[in-house]
Amino acid sequence: QSSEETSGQSEYNLRSPICCIMGHVDTGKTKLLDCIRGTNVQEGEAGGITQQIGATYFPAENIRERTKELKPDANLNVPGLLVIDTPGHESFTNLRSRGSGLCDVAILVVDIMHGLERQTIESLNLLKMRNTNFVIALNKVDRLYGWKVCHNASIVKAMKQQSKDVQFEFRTRLTQVITEFKEQGINTELYYKNKDMGKGTFSIVPTSAISAEGIPDLLLLLVQWTAKTMSERLTYSNIVQCTVLEVKVVEGHGTTIDVILVNGVLHEGDSIVVCGMHGPIVTSIRALLTPFPMKELRVKGSYEHHREIKASQGIKINAQGLEHAIAGTSLYIVGPDDDVEDIKEAAMEDMRSVMSRVDKCGEGVYVQASTLGSLEALLEFLKTPEVSIPVSGIGIGNVHKKDVMKASVMLEKRKEYATILAFDVRATQEAQELADEVGVKIYTADIIYHLFDQFKAYIDNLKEEKKKEVAEEVVFPCMLKIVPNCVFNKKDPIVLGVEVLEGIAKVGTPICIRQCLVDIGRIASIKNNGKPVDSAKKGQKVSIKIIGSNTEEQQKMFGRHFDIEDELVSKISRRSIDILKAEFRKDLSVEDWKLVVILKALFKIQ
Ligand code: GDP
Numbered sequence: 001q002s003s004e005e006t007s008g009q010s011e012y013n014l015r016s017p018i019c020c021i022m023g024h025v026d027t028g029k030t031k032l033l034d035c036i037r038g039t040n041v042q043e044g045e046a047g048g049i050t051q052q053i054g055a056t057y058f059p060a061e062n063i064r065e066r067t068k069e070l071k072p073d074a075n076l077n078v079p080g081l082l083v084i085d086t087p088g089h090e091s092f093t094n095l096r097s098r099g100s101g102l103c104d105v106a107i108l109v110v111d112i113m114h115g116l117e118r119q120t121i122e123s124l125n126l127l128k129m130r131n132t133n134f135v136i137a138l139n140k141v142d143r144l145y146g147w148k149v150c151h152n153a154s155i156v157k158a159m160k161q162q163s164k165d166v167q168f169e170f171r172t173r174l175t176q177v178i179t180e181f182k183e184q185g186i187n188t189e190l191y192y193k194n195k196d197m198g199k200g201t202f203s204i205v206p207t208s209a210i211s212a213e214g215i216p217d218l219l220l221l222l223v224q225w226t227a228k229t230m231s232e233r234l235t236y237s238n239i240v241q242c243t244v245l246e247v248k249v250v251e252g253h254g255t256t257i258d259v260i261l262v263n264g265v266l267h268e269g270d271s272i273v274v275c276g277m278h279g280p281i282v283t284s285i286r287a288l289l290t291p292f293p294m295k296e297l298r299v300k301g302s303y304e305h306h307r308e309i310k311a312s313q314g315i316k317i318n319a320q321g322l323e324h325a326i327a328g329t330s331l332y333i334v335g336p337d338d339d340v341e342d343i344k345e346a347a348m349e350d351m352r353s354v355m356s357r358v359d360k361c362g363e364g365v366y367v368q369a370s371t372l373g374s375l376e377a378l379l380e381f382l383k384t385p386e387v388s389i390p391v392s393g394i395g396i397g398n399v400h401k402k403d404v405m406k407a408s409v410m411l412e413k414r415k416e417y418a419t420i421l422a423f424d425v426r427a428t429q430e431a432q433e434l435a436d437e438v439g440v441k442i443y444t445a446d447i448i449y450h451l452f453d454q455f456k457a458y459i460d461n462l463k464e465e466k467k468k469e470v471a472e473e474v475v476f477p478c479m480l481k482i483v484p485n486c487v488f489n490k491k492d493p494i495v496l497g498v499e500v501l502e503g504i505a506k507v508g509t510p511i512c513i514r515q516c517l518v519d520i521g522r523i524a525s526i527k528n529n530g531k532p533v534d535s536a537k538k539g540q541k542v543s544i545k546i547i548g549s550n551t552e553e554q555q556k557m558f559g560r561h562f563d564i565e566d567e568l569v570s571k572i573s574r575r576s577i578d579i580l581k582a583e584f585r586k587d588l589s590v591e592d593w594k595l596v597v598i599l600k601a602l603f604k605i606q
Contacts, residue, residue: 014234015263016057016080016312017226018102021087022127023109024117025447028139029087031209032109036083036219051291052314053258054245056083060223067220070154074220077227078234081219082312084260092126092373102243102262104233105226106134107218112173112206113143116180118449124184125384126377133230135203135221136188138177142208144169155206155214156192174204191221198229236311240264242331244274245314246371247322253287255322259331260314266333267308272319273340273347275329275372277396280344282334287318326351326396328373354379355394364390365417365455366407368399370424378423381448389455392417399427399442404434411439416462419443421451467583474584475510475576476535477595478503480568483541487564491557494520494546498568499539503595504588506535510571511546513562514602519571520556521548538591572599574606 021029037049037056050057059080067074084092084103092103108123110116127134141158142149146166150158159167174190181188181202189196191203205221207214226234241263250256257274270285289303290313309315317331329350332343354372357379358364367382369375375394382389393406399422410418420427420435422444427435435442441458445451467474479502486497498505507526512519524547526533528540536542548554556562577596580588588596 013236014078014227014231015236016078016082017104017223017230017234018055018082018084018260018262018312019222020084020092020103020106021109022092022106022123022134023087023137024111024114024119024123027109027111027114027117027120028209029109032107032137032139032207033083033085033087035209035212035215052082053290053316054085055260055314056085057081057313058083058219063219063223066152067216069157070216070220074224076223077231078223081223082260082314085314092123092130092132102241102260103130103132104230105222106132107137107222108134109137109139110177112138112140112170112177115173115177116184119447121184122381122448124186125381129377129380133198133226135191135205135218135225136181137214137218138174138204138206139209141170141206141213142211144173149211150213152212152215155217158213159206170206174206177204191217197225237263238265240266240331240333241311242266244325244327244329244331246327247325248316250316253289253316253318254320255325256289256316256318257322257325257327257331258314258316261309261311263311264333265308265310266315266317268306271334271340272317273332273334273343274322274325275347275351277324277326280347281321281325282340282344283319283321285317285319289316289318290314327371328376357383357391358394359390359392361390362392363410363414363417364392365410365419365421366393366395366403367391368395368397368403368420368422368425370397372396374423378421378448378451381452382421387452389452390417398425399431399444401428401431401434404431404438404440404442407435407440408438415439416459419455419458421455423448423451463583470579470583472508473576474579475570475572476504476506476580476584476588477572477592477599478505478509478570479514479595480505480511480544482564482566482568484564486543487558488543489545490559492548492554493524494556494558495543496546496558497541497543499541500536501567502538503570503592504535504537505542505544510549511568512571514567514569516562517603518556518561519553520561520568521546521553569599569602572596572603572605577605 021033023029049062057080060076064074064076106127110120144166146163148161150161178188187201188204189201191205194201194203197203205214205218207218242259242261244257244259246258248256248258266288268285268288272283272285274281288306288309292304332347334340334343350372354376367378369378375396379391381387382391395403399420403420407418407420419441422442424446426444427442443451443454478500480498481501483497483499489495507523509523511523524545526536526542526544528542
């Protein structure tokens with residue numbers, strides 16, 4: 001099998017579009033991929049589907065065969081479709097080149113019974129960030145109550161077979177999903193009704209990954225639409241465009257890199273440069289490998305060697321010195337007229353651009369990920385306003401002792417940032433032991449938002465603890481007016497009816513007389529309509545009991561030291577303001593903060 005057969009050029013000289021499957025967990029991404037490629041498994045690779053490294057290749061003839069009922073003799077214009085095998089964020093984020101996506105198109109899978117979920121939105125954000133086009137597979141239509149199975153049928157045909165009730169449920173759920181996309185700022189429409197495709201309205205294809213309704217529609221749409229709207233992008237070129245998907249040790253081959261060749265041709269013996277952890281790696285291709293076609297797969301782990309391979313293809317490359325190569329970066333070819341120094345520079349650019357996202361102020365968490373692409377996506381996520389977690393350092397690969405050492409620097413500055421967020425990698429035992437010893441937290445997860453949830457829970461917990469610690473010392477600002485005829489006890493304890501003019505009156509707050517700044521004690525209890533409460537807001541009328549903390553305060557008396565026209569205020573200090581700012585910033589409104597400023601002036605606090 002030559003590379004010509006698997007990726008032969010079409011008469012229009014376009015390469016095969018590269019497609020990635022994304023979506024929330026359990027929406028059916030894996031099943032959908034199986035369904036697209038699986039029908040012919042028994043017959044080996046009948047229909048020309050070939051398993052490649054990290055991807056499955058569907059030749060145009062296969063797609064034409066499967067969509068002939070929908071549209072006989074469809075003009076496909078591309079040699080085939082290359083679908084990346086690992087669905088989800090990781091492979092998508094890896095297929096990058098200088099911040100833009102190498103995937104030409106993505107399938108965003110949404111479960112029709114669940115609508116948009118958290119990772120759907122995460123995927124949407126990644127797609128937006130990389131400017132990647134996508135179609136939505138509204139999957140699991142067979143779960144609609146009373147669905148009549150129509151294997152491999154086009155969705156229009158399948159829908160005609162359904163009862164009124166099924167059609168009604170379908171429309172209701174579809175409308176709901178369309179609304180949910182709108183809430184994300186995205187217009188969507190059933191693909192066969194979408195007149196605006198590619199101009200801002202995204203297409204929805206209802207599918208079942210179990211009984212394959214809608215699969216012909218999905219395939220045809222993907223291929224025809226990409227060929228039509230992306231002809232420039234898909235034009236075959238001799239300039240090599242190639243991304244490292246994974247760095248892997250393979251028995252008998254040493255460290256290899258799995259790459260997706262997006263454009264151009266690779267040859268055995270080519271001089272290449274890849275981005276490495278410790279600088280650019282210059283080496284030459286020792287072997288270009290692909291798996292044997294399924295029917296020939298006799299010995300596990302053996303590969304077919306190629307002299308040259310043409311895009312688009314998933315390939316394993318064997319070369320020396322690849323141990324520290326970084327997944328998610330571009331592979332460069334050194335041509336006869338190229339200056340290798342320029343290319344080394346270009347190869348490291350990926351790393352530099354991600355490095356530049358680290359916060360310059362030097363305070364923040366340490367972030368570790370499996371690949372440059374996932375690191376970039378994680379940094380992007382941490383930067384969003386809703387999350388907003390600063391990052392002081394980054395690393396790629398498993399968490400080692402040296403990473404813990406780096407993260408531990410924060411123990412002195414900001415304890416909560418002495419944290420490693422490890423995405424899709426693990427911590428070595430020594431690293432974990434050291435972390436436990438010095439007090440660095442390591443969180444590992446393979447879903448971005450799980451990391452965020454863990455970290456947020458940790459931060460919230462720290463905040464609560466800190467709040468408890470300083471609860472004794474914190475003073476909330478308040479200004480109180482004594483209500484006439486509501487002086488219940490003049491002295492020791494003072495019990496008064498008051499109206500909260502400004503701020504928040506809280507149990508525990510030290511109170512002083514505004515006009516003469518004489519201390520009269522702390523609020524020991526508050527009653528609202530006879531019921532004890534912890535605090536009272538602006539506008540509320542409550543009764544408060546004030547108990548002096550020392551004999552001097554205990555002697556203060558209504559009618560002698562203060563009177564009905566006197567106002568009462570919280571006695572604040574420099575320290576209490578600092579605690580308010582550090583731990584209770586969000587508990588105070590803008591107005592409350594204005595009162596702090598007034599009180600600060602009143603007490604002449606610097
Ligand atoms: P992934 O996590 O997105 O890769 O989801 P999977 O492909 O592993 O599917 C999750 C579960 O949903 C599995 O139990 C599948 O059998 C089931 N599933 C996937 N697609 C469909 C579908 O179209 N219809 C039905 N009824 N079940 C499906």
